[in-house]
Amino acid sequence: MSPVMKLIILFREFIYYVHIFIYALRDEMENKPKECNHSWWVYSTAIEDQTLEVECPKCKSLGAVLDPTSKEWAKAFYAPQCPYKWREGNRVHHAINETFNK
Template structure:
């Protein structure tokens, strides 16, 4: 996990995992069971979702796992977390139960 985290912090202005990030989203996959696009911030690593993609967006996203591409509508990305630190806290909490 240290290498993964080091890679995420490499492009950030701050090493503080709770620092705000000007997210730069990329589409990285589709979630077939839910019908949404999975996005990830290339700056901090936070995951998000685009819940109602158009047919064209859905079709384009099928190759995203091998070739991620920029998502240019950040207002459509939803995530329950504001920072990668909050996401890591939630992941740690779910592992302890």
């Protein structure tokens, strides 16, 4: 392999790591789920589990309301077309953050 080719490969690798660094930094700046004072919005339902799916638009964390009442469940039917704010943050389980967070 020519030295020029080696240099090109090395440079490409360098750029690759620079990108990874920038993406990691950007995630760190934009998505701070642990520091976020979440504002939950119901955006969908999980029909099989009968749970409400919520997202915090500020930090993009995802969560679920595991025990919706039948009234809450009925209201959430329209959430995919018309998301609405969920005010009982203490009922949101968002352990799935850790796995879904990019």
